[in-house]
Amino acid sequence: MIKRSPVQQGASQRAWLITYPLAVLALICVAVFWAADPEWYLRALPGVLFFLIYLLAYRDVFTIVIWRGAFTIAVTDVPLVLALYYLPPVAVILVVSGAILVDQLWSGSPRTKMAFNVAKSAAGNSVALLFIAAFPRYDAADPAMWAILAGAALLASVVEFLSLAGVLSLVQGLQTGMGALRAGWSGFAVNGINIIVGLVFLVALGATWWSAILLAILVAALLLILRSYAEFFRRHQTLADVYELTQAVRDESGRSGLPDVLLGRVRSLMQSEFATLWLAPQGRHPEVLLTARVEHKGLLDISPTPEAVRARAVERQVGTGVGAKFASTEDLRAGMRAARVKDVIVIPLRSGQATIGTLEVVNRLGDARTFRETDVQVLETIAAHAAVAVENSRLVDRLRYDAYHDRLTGLPNRRRVTDALAESVRVRAEDEVVAIMLFDVDGQRNVNESMGHAAGDKLLVETADRIRGIADPGALVGRIGGDEFVVTLRAPSIDATIEIATRMRERLRGPMAVGSLTLDVNTAVGVSVYPDHGSDPETLLQRAELAANAAKVLPYGVQPFHPALESRAVRRLGIAADLRRALDNDQLEVYFQPKVTLADRHVVGVECLARWVHPAHGEVAPEDFVAVAEHTGQLARLTESVLVAGLRRCRAWADAERPFAIAVNLSARILLDSRFPELVRELLDEHGVDPGLVTFEISEPGMLSDIERVLPSLYRLRDLGVRLSVDDFGTGASSLAYLRQWPVHEVKIDDSFVQGMATDSGDLAIVRAVIGLSREFGLTVVAEGVESELTLELLEEMGCELGQGYLFSRPLPFERLEAWLNAQTEPESTPTGEVRRLRAVI
Numbered sequence: 008m009i010k011r012s013p014v015q016q017g018a019s020q021r022a023w024l025i026t027y028p029l030a031v032l033a034l035i036c037v038a039v040f041w042a043a044d045p046e047w048y049l050r051a052l053p054g055v056l057f058f059l060i061y062l063l064a065y066r067d068v069f070t071i072v073i074w075r076g077a078f079t080i081a082v083t084d085v086p087l088v089l090a091l092y093y094l095p096p097v098a099v100i101l102v103v104s105g106a107i108l109v110d111q112l113w114s115g116s117p118r119t120k121m122a123f124n125v126a127k128s129a130a131g132n133s134v135a136l137l138f139i140a141a142f143p144r145y146d147a148a149d150p151a152m153w154a155i156l157a158g159a160a161l162l163a164s165v166v167e168f169l170s171l172a173g174v175l176s177l178v179q180g181l182q183t184g185m186g187a188l189r190a191g192w193s194g195f196a197v198n199g200i201n202i203i204v205g206l207v208f209l210v211a212l213g214a215t216w217w218s219a220i221l222l223a224i225l226v227a228a229l230l231l232i233l234r235s236y237a238e239f240f241r242r243h244q245t246l247a248d249v250y251e252l253t254q255a256v257r258d259e260s261g262r263s264g265l266p267d268v269l270l271g272r273v274r275s276l277m278q279s280e281f282a283t284l285w286l287a288p289q290g291r292h293p294e295v296l297l298t299a300r301v302e303h304k305g306l307l308d309i310s311p312t313p314e315a316v317r318a319r320a321v322e323r324q325v326g327t328g329v330g331a332k333f334a335s336t337e338d339l340r341a342g343m344r345a346a347r348v349k350d351v352i353v354i355p356l357r358s359g360q361a362t363i364g365t366l367e368v369v370n371r372l373g374d375a376r377t378f379r380e381t382d383v384q385v386l387e388t389i390a391a392h393a394a395v396a397v398e399n400s401r402l403v404d405r406l407r408y409d410a411y412h413d414r415l416t417g418l419p420n421r422r423r424v425t426d427a428l429a430e431s432v433r434v435r436a437e438d439e440v441v442a443i444m445l446f447d448v449d450g451q452r453n454v455n456e457s458m459g460h461a462a463g464d465k466l467l468v469e470t471a472d473r474i475r476g477i478a479d480p481g482a483l484v485g486r487i488g489g490d491e492f493v494v495t496l497r498a499p500s501i502d503a504t505i506e507i508a509t510r511m512r513e514r515l516r517g518p519m520a521v522g523s524l525t526l527d528v529n530t531a532v533g534v535s536v537y538p539d540h541g542s543d544p545e546t547l548l549q550r551a552e553l554a555a556n557a558a559k560v561l562p563y564g565v566q567p568f569h570p571a572l573e574s575r576a577v578r579r580l581g582i583a584a585d586l587r588r589a590l591d592n593d594q595l596e597v598y599f600q601p602k603v604t605l606a607d608r609h610v611v612g613v614e615c616l617a618r619w620v621h622p623a624h625g626e627v628a629p630e631d632f633v634a635v636a637e638h639t640g641q642l643a644r645l646t647e648s649v650l651v652a653g654l655r656r657c658r659a660w661a662d663a664e665r666p667f668a669i670a671v672n673l674s675a676r677i678l679l680d681s682r683f684p685e686l687v688r689e690l691l692d693e694h695g696v697d698p699g700l701v702t703f704e705i706s707e708p709g710m711l712s713d714i715e716r717v718l719p720s721l722y723r724l725r726d727l728g729v730r731l732s733v734d735d736f737g738t739g740a741s742s743l744a745y746l747r748q749w750p751v752h753e754v755k756i757d758d759s760f761v762q763g764m765a766t767d768s769g770d771l772a773i774v775r776a777v778i779g780l781s782r783e784f785g786l787t788v789v790a791e792g793v794e795s796e797l798t799l800e801l802l803e804e805m806g807c808e809l810g811q812g813y814l815f816s817r818p819l820p821f822e823r824l825e826a827w828l829n830a831q832t833e834p835e836s837t838p839t840g841e842v843r844r845l846r847a848v849i
Contacts, residue, residue: 027126047095060086084201104132107125111125128167312353328380330371448530474492482494516530532566599616668699754786756778761792779805789810790812832844
């Protein structure tokens with residue numbers, strides 16, 4: 008229910024400041040005229056006829072609407088001219104005031120408005136009578152009498168007009184009063200025509216009273232013509248207004264200003280106090296309730312429409328009108344009276360067969376006016392266009408949302424994050440940084456391959472929800488890649504950002520349910536900040552990704568950007584094409600690092616390691632060109648090149664009767680190629696090398712990431728007779744029990760544990776456990792990274808069979824390896840043949 012506010016009630020009370028003086032003026036004039044003509048009532052019998060004529064004249068009016076008020080220009084000037092001539096002054100005031108009072112009571116006008124209209128009319132007529140009293144009385148046919156009566160009638164209209172403008176200025180403000188003045192002056196042309204018609208009637212009646220019959224017929228005909236013309240003009244104007252409205256709605260379709268344009272124009276066109284747009288909730292769109300009110304510039308989030316009326320329209324899916332002119336909705340009138348609503352029209356907005364909302368107008372302006380069936384048809388036409396515009400607006404909104412949000416998680420996507428970063432950079436304070444924390448989820452690919460993409464999607468959604476839950480309130484959380492999430496915020500410094508990233512990563516590591524499994528999801532976090540690490544969003548995101556890649560190998564998993572990371576990445580990109588040419592031209596060199604038995608210091612084999620000296624960049628780190636080979640599809644060629652070089656040297660050593668075994672590193676990605684075991688068989692046959700002299704070393708973390716897929720290739724290689732070794736053992740997340748399931752012959756302990764075992768009891772315990780359990784499983788144990796005599800002695804005491812490291816020799820090219828063998832080893836005969844034994848460990 009829409010109630011009158013205290014401000015509105017106060018404004019209504021101010022109307023009495025004009026009503027009272029007008030009433031006092033009219034009463035004084037009545038008293039004066041009564042005193043001057045005490046027996047006026049004896050000549051007032053025609054006043055009954057004038058009273059009826061006035062009532063009819065007030066029912067046929069022209070109306071203009073200004074803001075909240077409706078102003079009428081009636082044909083009352085015609086009977087007024089006749090009454091001023093034929094009736095006593097007191098009778099004129101009483102008859103006109105009485106007719107207005109009856110009309111206002113009939114229309115149900117508020118008390119304040121009714122009192123003002125009666126006082127206004129009485130004061131205007133009193134001033135007109137005073138004007139007439141100032142001149143002598145002439146015959147009806149005398150032009151002087153015409154001028155006096157015309158002046159009096161116009162003076163009455165001016166007084167009433169100025170009174171109306173004054174009360175509007177007091178009640179609704181000076182701007183409203185000025186608007187009434189500007190709009191009302193055109194009405195005096197109609198007043199002038201009515202006065203002339205009244206004078207014509209006066210002259211005709213002065214000639215003969217029988218002319219009243221002709222005049223009555225003429226008036227009836229004119230009223231019929233005027234009504235027909237008014238109805239035609241109203242329909243024409245309505246069509247023009249509807250066309251302009253639909254054009255405006257179409258132009259605004261898809262924009263945020265659609266409700267303002269639609270409701271403002273609908274309210275004006277339907278001349279209603281309220282126009283409301285209600286949209287039902289749909290998908291991610293919430294319920295919308297917006298109302299344009301005649302005295303408000305903006306839109307309100309209320310609606311005066313009774314819920315029962317809206318429910319009826321939505322249920323029946325037809326336009327529903329309730330008011331004095333709608334007899335079929337009488338059952339809803341009680342609720343209307345309770346809500347203080349005079350009349351209402353509710354039109355459903357339809358999209359196909361569904362109702363998406365309603366368009367509503369409430370309270371036709373003007374106390375004597377109400378909505379009709381024709382208004383329902385007009386509003387239905389508008390609603391049809393509005394429904395299309397609303398659906399287009401929602402479609403555009405959805406497209407905008409989809410363009411800036413990830414469909415799976417609902418988080419902002421890379422484009423939205425980039426825009427938000429640009430805005431944050433623009434408004435950043437001097438004492439803070441704009442921080443980007445990029446979370447790279449580990450294990451997403453494994454979940455997709457082992458449990459299906461539905462489970463992988465669930466993991467991403469759960470991760471998104473968890474990051475959103477642990478992020479600071481002012482942070483923006485987005486998804487910029489398959490398994491990459493980003494959090495941006497303003498922070499005091501880069502150190503504070505790293506603390507936030509570390510805290511979030513730890514909170515994110517909790518167990519996460521995916522289907523029937525509970526996973527412990529790990530993340531690597533890269534950090535970049537503005538302005539230290541870049542000046543634009545794309546650069547900041549790129550550098551955060553570089554840092555996240557570097558963080559994957561760190562135990563604490565958080566890495567701020569450093570220029571060396573970018574230079575390394577740029578360097579890798581620059582050598583991609585050069586690596587292909589180097590492989591084509593056999594420019595890569597293979598180095599060999601000896602493997603030594605710890606018990607008797609025999610050199611029993613070498614590990615084959617690729618080395619590359621770039622003509623421009625110099626020596627390229629193996630991890631760099633191996634990474635480039637993996638990303639450019641050249642890893643198979645690189646592996647084959649190293650294997651062929653090793654087999655060639657292995658054949659040569661065997662021909663010289665000092666057989667050395669060779670070891671070659673394999674990526675798990677190579678083992679995914681089912682053709683690789685066959686290639687190995689062909690190369691062994693081609694070079695005539697005993698398969699037992701060849702060992703393939705597979706990194707434990709790489710093997711774990713694809714264990715189910717690489718197992719078939721491992722078994723086929725084992726069946727060929729080659730040896731298999733688990734490289735970098737201890738750095739992955741496996742259990743030692745896996746060693747029983749894998750078809751391997753050897754375990755190679757990672758150098759990070761071997762180098763620390765002399766000073767760290769934890770590393771020592773790990774090495775001891777690996778050696779003990781591996782021997783229980785019948786596996787050979789190789790320790791890499793042997794760099795001190797103390798480490799050598801500890802390994803020997805634990806029963807480790809083989810070792811390699813700088814204590815024995817660095818990786819050497821073939822010629823230098825031969826020189827090292829001649830200088831540092833001596834031949835020794837064994838039951839299986841001659842071997843090379845170290846003279847001393849330096």
